Amino acid sequence: MQQAVMNAFQYSLFYLIFSLPLTLSYRTTKVINFAHANFITYGAYVAILLHGILGSNLMSLAVIVAFLLTGSIAVINNMLVFTPLQKRGSSPAIVMISSMGLWIAYKYLLYMITDIANYYTTKNFVSYGRITYSDVPRGSVGGIDFSQALVASLVAASLTVVLLYILLEKTKIGRAMRAVADNPSLAEISGIPRALIINLTWFICGGIVGVGGVIWTSFSGAITPEAGDSMILQVFTVGFIGGLVSLLRTGIGAVLIAAIENVGIAVLNAFFGIPVSFRPFLTFATLITTLIAFPPLGAGGGLPYRFLRRGSKK
Amino acid sequence: MALDMRAIALVIVALIIGLAAGYGIAAMIGGAATTVTVTPQKKVYSIGFTLPLSGELSSIGKVWEKVVQLAIDDLNKEVQAYGFNVEFRAVILDDSTVEEKALQNVQSFAQQGIKVVIGPAASAQVKVVKSYVDSNKIVLISPSSTAPTLAIPNDYVFRTVGSDAGQAKALAALAYQEGARKVVVFHRNDEYGKAFADFFESYFKEMGGTAIKLPYQTGLSDYASEVATLASKVQSEGADAVVLIAFDTDGANILSHAAESDILSSVRWFVSEGPHGAEELLSSTVGQFASKVKLFGTRPLFIANPLYEDFKNRMIQKFGVEPGVFSENLYDAVKLAGWAILRAGTYDGEAIRAALIEVAKTYYGPSGWTIFDSAGDKAQQDYGVWAIVPGGPKGYQFKDVGLYERGSIIFLEQAYS
Numbered sequence: 001m002q003q004a005v006m007n008a009f010q011y012s013l014f015y016l017i018f019s020l021p022l023t024l025s026y027r028t029t030k031v032i033n034f035a036h037a038n039f040i041t042y043g044a045y046v047a048i049l050l051h052g053i054l055g056s057n058l059m060s061l062a063v064i065v066a067f068l069l070t071g072s073i074a075v076i077n078n079m080l081v082f083t084p085l086q087k088r089g090s091s092p093a094i095v096m097i098s099s100m101g102l103w104i105a106y107k108y109l110l111y112m113i114t115d116i117a118n119y120y121t122t123k124n125f126v127s128y129g130r131i132t133y134s135d136v137p138r139g140s141v142g143g144i145d146f147s148q149a150l151v152a153s154l155v156a157a158s159l160t161v162v163l164l165y166i167l168l169e170k171t172k173i174g175r176a177m178r179a180v181a182d183n184p185s186l187a188e189i190s191g192i193p194r195a196l197i198i199n200l201t202w203f204i205c206g207g208i209v210g211v212g213g214v215i216w217t218s219f220s221g222a223i224t225p226e227a228g229d230s231m232i233l234q235v236f237t238v239g240f241i242g243g244l245v246s247l248l249r250t251g252i253g254a255v256l257i258a259a260i261e262n263v264g265i266a267v268l269n270a271f272f273g274i275p276v277s278f279r280p281f282l283t284f285a286t287l288i289t290t291l292i293a294f295p296p297l298g299a300g301g302g303l304p305y306r307f308l309r310r311g312s313k314k
Numbered sequence: 315m316a317l318d319m320r321a322i323a324l325v326i327v328a329l330i331i332g333l334a335a336g337y338g339i340a341a342m343i344g345g346a347a348t349t350v351t352v353t354p355q356k357k358v359y360s361i362g363f364t365l366p367l368s369g370e371l372s373s374i375g376k377v378w379e380k381v382v383q384l385a386i387d388d389l390n391k392e393v394q395a396y397g398f399n400v401e402f403r404a405v406i407l408d409d410s411t412v413e414e415k416a417l418q419n420v421q422s423f424a425q426q427g428i429k430v431v432i433g434p435a436a437s438a439q440v441k442v443v444k445s446y447v448d449s450n451k452i453v454l455i456s457p458s459s460t461a462p463t464l465a466i467p468n469d470y471v472f473r474t475v476g477s478d479a480g481q482a483k484a485l486a487a488l489a490y491q492e493g494a495r496k497v498v499v500f501h502r503n504d505e506y507g508k509a510f511a512d513f514f515e516s517y518f519k520e521m522g523g524t525a526i527k528l529p530y531q532t533g534l535s536d537y538a539s540e541v542a543t544l545a546s547k548v549q550s551e552g553a554d555a556v557v558l559i560a561f562d563t564d565g566a567n568i569l570s571h572a573a574e575s576d577i578l579s580s581v582r583w584f585v586s587e588g589p590h591g592a593e594e595l596l597s598s599t600v601g602q603f604a605s606k607v608k609l610f611g612t613r614p615l616f617i618a619n620p621l622y623e624d625f626k627n628r629m630i631q632k633f634g635v636e637p638g639v640f641s642e643n644l645y646d647a648v649k650l651a652g653w654a655i656l657r658a659g660t661y662d663g664e665a666i667r668a669a670l671i672e673v674a675k676t677y678y679g680p681s682g683w684t685i686f687d688s689a690g691d692k693a694q695q696d697y698g699v700w701a702i703v704p705g706g707p708k709g710y711q712f713k714d715v716g717l718y719e720r721g722s723i724i725f726l727e728q729a730y731s
């Protein structure tokens with residue numbers, strides 16, 4: 001049971017790193033972005049290719065490269081796909097479907113990259129084992145084992161939360177981001193360079209998720225070009241709990257889903273004999289419950305519910 | 315005006331010269347054709363392959379892609395040496411280790427008129443494509459589907475590997491002989507995992523042991539939570555070993571997480587053939603864990619077969635990879651398919667099916683004697699024992715250390731000190 005609690009903690013941190021940017025990007029850009037899964041996978045593959053081809057054991061290097069790469073991918077997606085579609089008046093649903101297209105395209109692009117890398121190194125990149133890094137400490141404090149993944153994700157999650165708080169609350173750029181999120185037209189009229197702010201948001205969000213992907217390589221035992229795919233629905237569940245608007249509630253969602261998936265299933269198995277293979281069901285039952293409890297969130301887009309709430313008070 | 319007339323005249327002259335030249339060349343070529351007999355066109359036969367190049371068996375699927383290349387090359391050289399003017403071509407499609415994609419692949423082979431398909435890898439996939447190949451008379455040869463539930467006579471599905479009813483016996487014998495009496499069987503919740511676990515349980519019970527089954531959902535990104543539950547199960551039941559029935563990526567993931575657990579590092583581990591050959595298992599995390607828990611696995615293998623050794627060396631020489639699990643079964647499947655097509659004399663499913671049964675009776679390859687039983691599965695299947703030991707370019711390597719013989723395991727060398 002202690003292991004289950006530790007896993008829950010570890011997963012909360014991962015979900016935090018993956019979901020906070022999802023919420024932040026949605027509320028600023030109004031795009032439900034399924035290509036979010038690619039940020040995780042591409043981040044992980046930056047680490048894998050650095051390790052497999054260049055023999056680098058440095059997580060710090062991978063983190064920097066991954067941030068730049070996945071951040072850039074996010075900006076490119078926005079400039080080449082999302083913005084042109086929105087300019088032509090596409091509905092949020094169409095933009096969302098285009099993001100699904102990007103998701104699949106990037107996945108197979110990565111398969112191609114792994115094939116090419118395999119050709120030159122004869123190493124298998126389609127499924128890669130856990131990486132042990134030389135620049136991340138590990139050890140045990142007070143009987144609790146701090147793995148490299150735990151140390152790294154603890155640092156990354158704390159930094160993400162603190163830096164996002166400072167950025168959004170204390171800086172001019174952050175205030176501009178919030179203004180664009182609250183009312184894009186008004187923000188634009190009052191002289192905020194909306195397009196620039198949106199691109200910047202994408203860069204930061206994509207980058208943070210990429211860093212999470214790097215850390216994932218020190219945790220998972222087998223990373224594939226589909227690593228992000230099987231996680232994206234959990235990440236969305238966490239985001240939906242936060243209404244894709246509230247960063248605080250997204251944080252709560254991360255802890256909740258991690259606890260259900262780890263401690264919840266362990267308790268159900270130990271005391272009620274419910275099979276472990278039931279775990280994915282629990283997650284998605286939570287998703288459905290959340291969606292029903294907060295109906296305006298329907299995945300087709302629409303307004304963040306706080307605007308509707310405000311409107312309905314009239 | 316005069317210029318125009320001149321231009322037209324020039325064009326006409328050019329046309330006449332061109333016409334004359336064309337006639338001349340045509341006559342020369344035609345003349346040549348009548349004097350020299352042109353060799354008749356090579357007949358090209360396509361063999362369809364639906365392989366797991368992505369998804370949960372991708373690790374080994376990538377190796378298989380190279381096995382296919384080697385086998386098709388060998389087959390072409392062999393049939394040409396016998397004087398057949400034919401060429402076999404591989405049409406390879408990826409099925410992502412997913413049932414529906416395997417079916418789509420087989421359907422698109424059918425549209426291309428391909429009558430012989432090799433693959434898919436997983437039993438769950440074979441189950442899905444079975445009715446389609448039966449009704450369309452397409453000969454399907456899976457080199458790696460082992461679920462005993464698919465041992466069905468008189469169909470178009472053949473398997474160049476024995477069913478897991480045999481392997482479950484070997485794995486049970488291995489676990490029992492190594493001192494395990496109460497084991498938790500941690501298995502994939504699919505066609506392969508469930509059938510394997512059931513057979514294992516019944517054999518292990520017969521020997522006097524206890525097996526507790528614990529299924530896990532497949533296709534997840536990570537299994538940390540499942541492994542934590544496994545640990546508490548092992549602890550609460552007081553089990554002395556874990557039997558893992560897995561594929562590549564899930565198996566490697568589970569073993570990496572188990573390595574972090576004190577409880578799971580203090581019991582023995584016995585593994586099915588699924589994860590064998592996956593490169594992720596050679597990471598230092600899993601390698602050290604294997605030595606600690608004295609991890610052994612079983613796999614279909616005819617050990618000490620000179621043809622297998624030769625095949626293995628050629629794979630290493632040509633592609634720099636060791637053939638992992640089922641590679642030799644795949645190689646033999648390709649050879650059998652080629653010779654069956656030639657023996658049938660016509661590219662027709664029904665004729666090839668009948669020819670395949672006959673060809674397999676007298677063919678002997680890296681996987682041993684390929685004769686089929688009444689259900690179309692490899693009748694003579696031997697099993698080997700594998701371990702993960704230090705050495706090789708990756709730090710750790712797979713090693714075949716023993717074999718299963720008449721109800722017990724014979725170790726040929728000591729794997730762990």
